[in-house]
Amino acid sequence: MTPSGDRLAEERRIEERTAEERRAEDRRAEERRRSIGGGPNEPVIRATAASAVASIAAARCDREVRCKNIGRKEKYGSRAACVAELQRDRRDDLNSDACPAGIREKELNDCLQSIREEDCGNPLDAIARLNACRSGNLCAK
Numbered sequence: 001m002t003p004s005g006d007r008l009a010e011e012r013r014i015e016e017r018t019a020e021e022r023r024a025e026d027r028r029a030e031e032r033r034r035s036i037g038g039g040p041n042e043p044v045i046r047a048t049a050a051s052a053v054a055s056i057a058a059a060r061c062d063r064e065v066r067c068k069n070i071g072r073k074e075k076y077g078s079r080a081a082c083v084a085e086l087q088r089d090r091r092d093d094l095n096s097d098a099c100p101a102g103i104r105e106k107e108l109n110d111c112l113q114s115i116r117e118e119d120c121g122n123p124l125d126a127i128a129r130l131n132a133c134r135s136g137n138l139c140a141k
Helices: 002-034 049-066 079-091 105-115
Strands: 043-049
Touching: 002 049, 002 079, 043 049, 049 079, 049 105
Parallel strands: none
Antiparallel strands: none
């Protein structure tokens, strides 16, 4: 296999591993929701922290593609490398311990929209710079 083929295979393994982790966390969160129950005044839960991290990383990498920051000589070598790196970065501050009740749908959508609308001239190295994407705004209480 060529070096680029090895890199693509590794990126695919990372994406598959991340997807499996996300599915496992989604299953655990669903079990918690069933055991806790929820009333009519409960916030709408879109997903677990893991799937929110994946959505945020994907939106950020879509922005990086749009801003031409992905490529051989750019900040990220590929979109898959971008997603893997940004998921690792975000996983520390947005996880099931930080958000045990899950993620509120409206707030996550607001965060994703903020990322999509962020101008290419503004660095987006720290996602917490966007108020809509701070864990305190995303986590259901």
